[in-house]
Amino acid sequence: MVVAVEKNLGGLSSAEYERRLEKFEARINRGEKIEPADWMPDDYRQQLIRLIHVHANSEICGALPEGRWIPHAPTFKRKLALLAKVQDEVGHGQLLYRAAETLGPSREQMIEDLISGKSKFSNVFHYPAETWADVAIIAWLIDAAAIINQTMMAEGSYGPYARALKRICYEEAFHMKHGYEMCVVLANGTKVQRDMLQDALNRWWTPIMMFHGPSDKESKHTAQLVRWKVKLKTNDEQRQQFLKQFVPKMLDLGMKIPDKSLRYDKASDTWLYDDPDWNEFKKVVNNGGPVSQERVEARRLAHRDGQWVREALAAAAERKPVPMPPTN
Amino acid sequence: MTDTQWKVFEVFHQQARGEPHVHVGSIHAPDAEMALILAKEQYSRRQACVNLWVVPAEAILATAYENDDIFERATDKSYRESWGYKTPKTITTSDEATKRRSDEG
Numbered sequence: 001m002v003v004a005v006e007k008n009l010g011g012l013s014s015a016e017y018e019r020r021l022e023k024f025e026a027r028i029n030r031g032e033k034i035e036p037a038d039w040m041p042d043d044y045r046q047q048l049i050r051l052i053h054v055h056a057n058s059e060i061c062g063a064l065p066e067g068r069w070i071p072h073a074p075t076f077k078r079k080l081a082l083l084a085k086v087q088d089e090v091g092h093g094q095l096l097y098r099a100a101e102t103l104g105p106s107r108e109q110m111i112e113d114l115i116s117g118k119s120k121f122s123n124v125f126h127y128p129a130e131t132w133a134d135v136a137i138i139a140w141l142i143d144a145a146a147i148i149n150q151t152m153m154a155e156g157s158y159g160p161y162a163r164a165l166k167r168i169c170y171e172e173a174f175h176m177k178h179g180y181e182m183c184v185v186l187a188n189g190t191k192v193q194r195d196m197l198q199d200a201l202n203r204w205w206t207p208i209m210m211f212h213g214p215s216d217k218e219s220k221h222t223a224q225l226v227r228w229k230v231k232l233k234t235n236d237e238q239r240q241q242f243l244k245q246f247v248p249k250m251l252d253l254g255m256k257i258p259d260k261s262l263r264y265d266k267a268s269d270t271w272l273y274d275d276p277d278w279n280e281f282k283k284v285v286n287n288g289g290p291v292s293q294e295r296v297e298a299r300r301l302a303h304r305d306g307q308w309v310r311e312a313l314a315a316a317a318e319r320k321p322v323p324m325p326p327t328n
Numbered sequence: 329m330t331d332t333q334w335k336v337f338e339v340f341h342q343q344a345r346g347e348p349h350v351h352v353g354s355i356h357a358p359d360a361e362m363a364l365i366l367a368k369e370q371y372s373r374r375q376a377c378v379n380l381w382v383v384p385a386e387a388i389l390a391t392a393y394e395n396d397d398i399f400e401r402a403t404d405k406s407y408r409e410s411w412g413y414k415t416p417k418t419i420t421t422s423d424e425a426t427k428r429r430s431d432e433g
Contacts, residue, residue, distance in 0.1 A: 038393055091370050098336075098354055107356060108333045164353070171374060310332045317358030 008042035028229050033159035036102040044228055047221060048158055049103050051230065056096035057114045058122035063089040064298045065129040066138065074132060081178050085139065088175065092168045099160040115300045117287050124207045126289025133186055133193075133200035139179025141204065145211045145242050147172055152238065157229035180249075187253035194254070201250070202258045209259070209273070210281045212238040218278055243271040332356070337363035338388060339371050340381040349381050360384070 009017045020039050027034065034040055063086045070086065073079035097107045113119040124142050129135055147169060154165035186197040213235040216222055225231040233241070243262075250257060261274035283289070287296065312322045334356040340349035352371050357363035363382040372380065391398065406412035 035393060037390075088373070091373065094355075094370060095353060098356075106333055167353070313362050314332070314358050317362055 010042055025228070028157045032157075033162060034157050035159045043224070044230070045103050047225060047230055048161065049100055049105060052096055052100040052103070052161055053105070053110055053113075054120050054122070056093045056100060056110065057119055058125060059089045059093035059096060060114065061121040061125040061295050061299065062138075062142075063093075064295055064302075065125065066135060069129065069132065069135050072132070078182070081174075082135070085175050085178070088171045092164075092171070095164040095168065096161075099158075099164045102160045111303065115296065115303060117296050120285050120287075121295075123210050123281055123284050123289070124204075125295060126284045126287070126292045127204070127207050128291045128294075130203070131196055131200060133196040134204070136179055136182035136186055136197065137200045137204050139175055140183050141179070141208055141246060142211065143172055143176040143179055144246055145208060145238075147176060148238050148241050148245075149212065152232045153230075155229075155232055183253060187255065197253075198255060201255055205258045206276055207284075208242075209239070209276050210278075210284075212236075212242070214278050214281065215275050240270055243273075244269075247271060332358075334358050336385040337367070337382040338385050339363075339367040340383070341371055341375075341377055342379040342381075343376050345378055349379070354385060355382070357382075 012020070021041060024034070024038070024040060024044075027038075034044075066082060066089070067086050070079060070082050073082050097110055100110060101107055110119065114121070124138075129138060150165050150169050150172070154162050154169055156162050156165075183197060186193045213219060216234045216236045219235055222231065222234050226234065247257060247262070247264075259273060261272075263272050264270075265272050284292070287293065308323055308325050315322050335358070336354050337357055337360065338354045339352050341352045342349045355363055355366050355370055357366050360382055364380060367380050367382055368377075371377075
């Protein structure tokens with residue numbers, strides 16, 4: 001299926017645009033990567049900027065609810081793991097801003113757009129992490145859903161994004177394993193712990209079902225993104241892969257899936273479900289979620305509190321006296 | 329607000345002595361010394377690393393992908409390759425050849 005999109009010819013004649021587009025698509029079909037200096041259709045560039053920018057923002061915003069739990073980690077081992085995970089997520093954000101920069105926008109501008117609420121981040125980080133079990137659910141299931149998305153995108157056609165994602169997936173593997181271990185411990189714990197885990201799943205189920213984005217019926221860009229290998233699987237295909245891999249594991253842990261509509265269809269070997277409310281999804285990702293404003297504000301304060309570090313780096317480079325952190 | 333856009337440095341990572349330095353990505357930093365510190369945080373959190381290089385991205389001169397035909401072989405260059413040469417599986421040594429000639433003589 002070819003989706004009609006308005007073409008920005010970038011000042012080229014229609015014939016020249018078609019010639020370049022043909023070469024570009026042939027390269028992608030051969031499985032070659034597109035590099036920053038290559039010609040690319042404006043739509044490809046804009047879609048990638050949007051995707052990578054949102055992805056980078058999500059890594060940064062994902063670190064916020066988890067970071068708040070570091071002082072409350074139940075054991076020293078958990079604290080070390082959570083610290084490492086948060087450090088990874090922030091590092092991934094930086095890697096991704098670099099990848100997006102190769103397409104045009106500056107890192108400064110992207111960071112600014114997140115703080116001013118102009119750009120989006122993943123729906124799941126608009127919800128609060130209320131208990132320690134939420135931390136476990138996020139680390140296991142949200143990282144699992146993210147890995148499904150990212151290992152797919154790592155095979156995508158844009159070189160800098162694909163290379164960043166290979167590194168990111170490698171590091172995220174520990175996040176998911178650690179999250180699974182936390183869930184196993186809670187699932188085998190006291191009644192209070194088991195209830196806590198179930199309660200967390202009850203609250204996180206819908207956001208997780210929405211994580212891979214609107215259903216294919218609603219997603220207008222998917223066909224072209226798949227054709228250009230920006231995405232290799234549709235949102236519904238990714239969601240299906242997640243359900244197949246993780247619903248049996250949740251059931252093994254004695255968790256109840258809080259979705260009456262979810263049922264396994266043996267004939268087609270798929271999980272069937274009623275679509276979540278995509279209007280709620282749209283509202284949430286447009287900063288209308290339960291803690292959207294709190295997240296953006298936390299990001300703004302983190303940026304402000306890091307100001308002295310950036311000033312110190314700049315001063316050291318100019319061989320000037322390095323300012324000390326504020327004492328308040 | 330401090331301008332922290334800064335310069336871009338390409339980062340090369342060596343996993344063990346004797347191995348080549350491999351390009352792993354890039355980083356923003358106000359100077360090369362800071363770039364090394366930040367590159368260590370960003371690129372050596374997991375895999376073994378014994379050495380890092382940072383190079384200002386602007387110092388790199390690259391060929392253009394659109395001119396990649398410059399790498400195409402214009403003529404048969406098989407003479408540059410080991411597979412461009414054929415030798416028989418068994419070789420008659422000169423000693424054996426001399427002996428055979430004297431026997432025949």
